[in-house]
Every structure is written in structure tokens, then in C-alpha cells.
Amino acid sequence: MxxxxxxESWTSLRKLKDGETTDNLFAFLTTEPNAEVAEIHPKAMPAILTEPDEREIWLHAEWGEAKKLQRPLRDGVLRVGSPS
Structure with a gap:
């Protein structure tokens, strides 16, 4: 995750030609890449939550606690494959 x-329903001027619009927005948090991701994308990787308690912290804790989850996964945890 x-x-x-x-x-939901963020109203702003995103594109001048479209004028003011109301949109649903999503963004994911990034962090420094671990060894596997750095070979492909050296600037950043998504902050990935792997444990149920991490998901609970992200969804319900104060920012001071939740922001500690903005860290790369340990090296060796991800396996990078190629498209078939």
C-alpha cells in the first residue's frame, strides 16, 4: 500500500484554458529510493506501507508519528522484474 x-471536490484553477474546476485529487508520498529502485529511478520511490500497524498509523495518527513512515523499504525487499 x-x-x-x-x-475530494478540490476547487482550483489548474489550467487557465479550463478555468476554475472542481476535481478529486490523489497524490502519494515519496522518499529516497532503496537500492533496487535507485537503479531504475534514482530520485525517489513511493513510501510503501507493508504492515497493518503502519497502515493504521498512516490513516489515523498525528502527522508527527505518521511522517516517520516516509522512508525507503529495506534493501533486498523488492524484486524488480521486466515485462514479458
């Missing part, structure tokens, strides 16, 4: 935010 990626750590992210969801905002």
Missing part, C-alpha cells in the same frame, strides 16, 4: 492523500 502506498502512503498517499485523497482530496
Amino acid at each position: 502506498f502512503a498517499g492523500i485523497w482530496v
Whole structure:
């Protein structure tokens, strides 16, 4: 599960040609890449929540606690494959 935010019905001027619009927005939190991801994307990787308690913290804790989840996965945890 990626750590992210969801905002429903955000009204703003995103594109001048479209004028003011109301949109549902989603963004995911990124962090420094671990060894596997750095080979492909050296700038960042998603903050990935792997344990049920991490998901609970992300969804319900104060930001001071939740922001500690913005860290790369341990090296060796991900397996990178290629498309068939």
C-alpha cells in the first residue's frame, strides 16, 4: 500500500484554458529510493506501507508519528522484474 492523500471536490484553477474546476485529487508520498529502485529511478520511490500497524498509523495518527513512515523499504525487499 502506498502512503498517499485523497482530496475530494478540490476547487482550483489548474489550467487557465479550463478555468476554475472542481476535481478529486490523489497524490502519494515519496522518499529516497532503496537500492533496487535507485537503479531504475534514482530520485525517489513511493513510501510503501507493508504492515497493518503502519497502515493504521498512516490513516489515523498525528502527522508527527505518521511522517516517520516516509522512508525507503529495506534493501533486498523488492524484486524488480521486466515485462514479458
